[in-house]
Amino acid sequence: xxxxxxxxxxxxxxDAEDPAAEIRGRAQDVALLLWGRRDLATSSLEVRGDRAxxxxxxxxxxxx
Numbered sequence: 001x002x003x004x005x006x007x008x009x010x011x012x013x014x015d016a017e018d019p020a021a022e023i024r025g026r027a028q029d030v031a032l033l034l035w036g037r038r039d040l041a042t043s044s045l046e047v048r049g050d051r052a053x054x055x056x057x058x059x060x061x062x063x064x
Contacts, residue, residue: 001034003027012057021049034062 025045
């Protein structure tokens with residue numbers, strides 16, 4: 001995930017050597033997506049790579 005307005009990025013899961021996809025967009029939009037407040041299909045975020053892998057990640061809990 002890349003927050004384009006904050007020049008910050010994260011890899012999920014943290015130990016992934018070769019991520020299957022990238023989500024790019026404003027930090028606010030990335031956060032809202034992760035917390036389930038935005039839907040990937042209707043968001044303004046850009047997905048590069050395997051969209052199904054992104055959806056699979058989003059369908060899982062992201063906090064312990």
